[in-house]
Amino acid sequence: MKNQLEQLTGKQLAEVDRQFSLYSSGAVEIIPEEELKHKIAKSVLIKKPLKIKLGLDPSAPDVHLGHTVVLNKLRQFQDNGHVIQLIIGDFTGKIGDPTGKSIARKQLTNEEVQHNAQTYFQQFSKVIQMEEVELHYNSKWHSKLHFEDVINLAGKITVARLMERDDFEERLALKKPISLHEFFYPLMQGYDSVILENDIELGGTDQHFNILMGRHFQEKFGKEKQVAILMPLLEGLDGVEKMSKSKNNYIGIDELPNNIYGKAMSIPDELMLKYFELVTDFSPDQIQTLQHDLKNNILHPRDAKMLLGRTIVRMYHDQQAAEEAELRFKSIFQKRELPTDIPTVHWQGSRSITVIDLLIVLDLLGSKSEARRMIQNGGIKMNGEKILDIHAVIIIADDLIIQVGKRIYRKLKCN
Amino acid sequence: MKNQLEQLTGKQLAEVDRQFSLYSSGAVEIIPEEELKHKIAKSVLIKKPLKIKLGLDPSAPDVHLGHTVVLNKLRQFQDNGHVIQLIIGDFTGKIGDPTGKSIARKQLTNEEVQHNAQTYFQQFSKVIQMEEVELHYNSKWHSKLHFEDVINLAGKITVARLMERDDFEERLALKKPISLHEFFYPLMQGYDSVILENDIELGGTDQHFNILMGRHFQEKFGKEKQVAILMPLLEGLDGVEKMSKSKNNYIGIDELPNNIYGKAMSIPDELMLKYFELVTDFSPDQIQTLQHDLKNNILHPRDAKMLLGRTIVRMYHDQQAAEEAELRFKSIFQKRELPTDIPTVHWQGSRSITVIDLLIVLDLLGSKSEARRMIQNGGIKMNGEKILDIHAVIIIADDLIIQVGKRIYRKLKCN
Numbered sequence: 001m002k003n004q005l006e007q008l009t010g011k012q013l014a015e016v017d018r019q020f021s022l023y024s025s026g027a028v029e030i031i032p033e034e035e036l037k038h039k040i041a042k043s044v045l046i047k048k049p050l051k052i053k054l055g056l057d058p059s060a061p062d063v064h065l066g067h068t069v070v071l072n073k074l075r076q077f078q079d080n081g082h083v084i085q086l087i088i089g090d091f092t093g094k095i096g097d098p099t100g101k102s103i104a105r106k107q108l109t110n111e112e113v114q115h116n117a118q119t120y121f122q123q124f125s126k127v128i129q130m131e132e133v134e135l136h137y138n139s140k141w142h143s144k145l146h147f148e149d150v151i152n153l154a155g156k157i158t159v160a161r162l163m164e165r166d167d168f169e170e171r172l173a174l175k176k177p178i179s180l181h182e183f184f185y186p187l188m189q190g191y192d193s194v195i196l197e198n199d200i201e202l203g204g205t206d207q208h209f210n211i212l213m214g215r216h217f218q219e220k221f222g223k224e225k226q227v228a229i230l231m232p233l234l235e236g237l238d239g240v241e242k243m244s245k246s247k248n249n250y251i252g253i254d255e256l257p258n259n260i261y262g263k264a265m266s267i268p269d270e271l272m273l274k275y276f277e278l279v280t281d282f283s284p285d286q287i288q289t290l291q292h293d294l295k296n297n298i299l300h301p302r303d304a305k306m307l308l309g310r311t312i313v314r315m316y317h318d319q320q321a322a323e324e325a326e327l328r329f330k331s332i333f334q335k336r337e338l339p340t341d342i343p344t345v346h347w348q349g350s351r352s353i354t355v356i357d358l359l360i361v362l363d364l365l366g367s368k369s370e371a372r373r374m375i376q377n378g379g380i381k382m383n384g385e386k387i388l389d390i391h392a393v394i395i396i397a398d399d400l401i402i403q404v405g406k407r408i409y410r411k412l413k414c415n
Numbered sequence: 416m417k418n419q420l421e422q423l424t425g426k427q428l429a430e431v432d433r434q435f436s437l438y439s440s441g442a443v444e445i446i447p448e449e450e451l452k453h454k455i456a457k458s459v460l461i462k463k464p465l466k467i468k469l470g471l472d473p474s475a476p477d478v479h480l481g482h483t484v485v486l487n488k489l490r491q492f493q494d495n496g497h498v499i500q501l502i503i504g505d506f507t508g509k510i511g512d513p514t515g516k517s518i519a520r521k522q523l524t525n526e527e528v529q530h531n532a533q534t535y536f537q538q539f540s541k542v543i544q545m546e547e548v549e550l551h552y553n554s555k556w557h558s559k560l561h562f563e564d565v566i567n568l569a570g571k572i573t574v575a576r577l578m579e580r581d582d583f584e585e586r587l588a589l590k591k592p593i594s595l596h597e598f599f600y601p602l603m604q605g606y607d608s609v610i611l612e613n614d615i616e617l618g619g620t621d622q623h624f625n626i627l628m629g630r631h632f633q634e635k636f637g638k639e640k641q642v643a644i645l646m647p648l649l650e651g652l653d654g655v656e657k658m659s660k661s662k663n664n665y666i667g668i669d670e671l672p673n674n675i676y677g678k679a680m681s682i683p684d685e686l687m688l689k690y691f692e693l694v695t696d697f698s699p700d701q702i703q704t705l706q707h708d709l710k711n712n713i714l715h716p717r718d719a720k721m722l723l724g725r726t727i728v729r730m731y732h733d734q735q736a737a738e739e740a741e742l743r744f745k746s747i748f749q750k751r752e753l754p755t756d757i758p759t760v761h762w763q764g765s766r767s768i769t770v771i772d773l774l775i776v777l778d779l780l781g782s783k784s785e786a787r788r789m790i791q792n793g794g795i796k797m798n799g800e801k802i803l804d805i806h807a808v809i810i811i812a813d814d815l816i817i818q819v820g821k822r823i824y825r826k827l828k829c830n
Contacts, residue, residue: 089563105665147560148510154596159574160587162595172575180577181569187595 066243481658
């Protein structure tokens with residue numbers, strides 16, 4: 001395989017370079033880069049498409065922008081004639097958690113798996129051509145394994161190697177229990193690659209260990225080893241945690257235009273360029289221009305973020321929906337004409353508090369009776385909504401804007 | 416269950432005490448003792464026999480005195496009406512070693528397993544009543560397990576718990592690889608107990624960890640937990656290592672009377688009483704008398720050892736064979752009339768050496784030519800056998816007696 005590059009014509013070589021640089025763009029790590037190049041070269045030489053694997057968890061089928069980071073990468077491969085292999089990890093889903101400790105890992109029925117998979121596919125079709133995708137349910141092969149096969153599989157990996165996975169290492173150090181069955185999830189993922197004989201596996205950087213298991217087991221079973229392409233994890237709307245449904249910091253690609261646009265507007269400024277790079281169809285050149293204009297104050301961050309919002313809505317709906325969402329956002333939020341210099345208060349108290357206590361704690365009003373009167377007179381607003389119930393409990397959220405009368409504003413920061 | 420002892424009549428209570436003290440005799444550890452007592456009490460109360468499990472490795476079916484330590488214990492249970500469950504671990508045997516690294520763990524065919532099992536049973540019948548024993552091959556249930564069941568099983572144990580096994584702990588500390596499949600052997604042994612629902616599992620102290628797995632899994636599967644009875648390991652003829660075929664320090668119970676007797680005579684004096692206790696049918700009282708007589712020079716150690724030899728031959732052959740073996744031994748070894756004061760040399764050199772070098776190293780003859788002449792003249796004997804070949808290579812063994820001419824003797828000690 002090493003000599004494949006030498007057999008290529010100049011034109012073919014340029015094609016290999018073009019594809020290699022395309023697939024590398026945005027990736028955090030390619031393991032190993034040389035092998036990716038050789039696999040592309042072989043594919044160009046013998047005109048055989050590469051097989052690109054992506055594993056999917058059947059228990060959480062809501063697709064959000066975080067997923068589109070890898071989907072966009074898959075689309076690049078597909079656009080160049082390669083074959084996408086989507087694996088629904090339904091075997092694990094059907095087993096559930098044998099210790100019964102994880103609520104998240106509840107047992108799924110066949111119907112739930114099918115339904116969740118359809119939910120994925122319907123959403124994925126907004127990014128990739130689903131009719132050209134290979135679909136696999138890994139229960140097909142895992143359910144056929146007997147104890148003897150499992151022991152054979154387990155004989156191909158050491159305990160020490162499994163212990164290297166970050167979370168196992170950490171839990172062992174902290175003396176937190178690791179149930180033996182947990183060692184099998186990376187094995188299953190690795191064995192999927194043995195069956196699929198894929199050339200490449202895509203995933204987020206958090207899949208580093210599991211994807212390398214695919215290389216390991218393919219080699220142990222005498223197959224050509226897959227290349228790992230690891231994509232960055234997209235931080236969610238909070239700007240801190242990985243975007244996920246459970247953290248409620250996500251933009252679902254199936255959401256309504258107004259929701260997508262509004263959520264996009266809440267992204268922290270410093271993440272804007274990363275979002276343009278990873279979840280929009282902007283070219284590297286376009287992103288460079290944006291970066292330049294922001295840096296030199298040619299483009300206001302607010303306008304850039306509105307462009308991001310429009311772009312995402314356009315991608316998952318259309319241009320018209322994007323413009324309408326922007327108009328609606330402007331009419332509701334910008335017409336409120338909030339002052340631009342609202343004092344920010346760093347909130348460190350409880351996340352739920354009665355409206356009266358909140359006003360007193362923030363020193364916005366002098367007494368509880370004064371606060372009560374102000375509420376009853378409609379003088380207190382939270383995020384623009386009048387609070388009329390003197391017993392109302394306010395859930396503190398980041399960027400909550402509190403208005404007292406016509407002129408007093410406070411903005412809360414929780415982090 | 417705790418109140419079972421209270422429900423017993425005085426006579427029943429005495430019976431429980433009698434059995435408890437019988438089964439405890441010679442055991443290194445009973446885990447836990449209280450539960451054994453309660454299980455016996457329950458059995459006496461409701462007249463239901465206990466089930467006593469013993470696991471057997473189908474790859475090494477030669478039964479030696481080391482095995483009879485647990486067999487004798489099983490016999491005690493059988494004599495009191497309890498049921499013996501012998502488990503042939505054929506599932507593991509049929510798999511072999513998936514890493515291919517262990518030569519000892521070669522894959523066995525069905526025929527080999529059957530043949531080895533028959534070899535066991537034929538030999539066991541000298542100690543226990545085989546017609547009253549339950550026989551089980553664990554492949555019966557293990558071969559039916561699917562991946563899903565294996566994960567369920569693995570979900571019931573933590574990695575840390577498995578790591579506690581001495582050899583795993585040691586290898587991990589030394590960074591020697593542990594293949595993941597090795598974690599399954601204790602699981603299988605534990606799962607055997609889940610299926611068998613045995614009350615007690617017997618084994619040597621080296622089975623401590625594995626037998627406790629039976630308790631662990633029975634509990635996890637909602638069954639009553641087995642009690643572990645751990646018997647001492649019998650040192651072999653070398654007086655150091657555990658008796659085993661691979662160390663060639665064993666007395667096989669199927670050996671000819673003369674071999675058994677001769678090997679018994681080579682046991683180090685200090686192990687004699689342990690042998691009387693663990694592998695003969697002597698009662699504790701008889702053993703106490705022996706101990707007393709030896710201590711007070713009423714009994715000569717050589718005579719005690721001859722009693723041991725006769726006893727073992729009698730147990731595995733008959734009284735007549737025992738007497739004949741002793742006569743033959745006396746005629747061959749004692750009639751040589753070795754002096755009683757042979758000087759002992761502690762040998763620390765190579766275990767194989769030419770006869771000439773040996774004579775020189777021991778300073779028994781002055782030169783190689785002298786040694787050669789002496790050999791050719793028939794003046795050199797090893798253990799009473801003339802050495803006539805001047806190129807002979809002597810394998811050094813403990814208690815090797817070297818005779819030069821009529822008067823010079825040396826006895827080698829290797830430990």
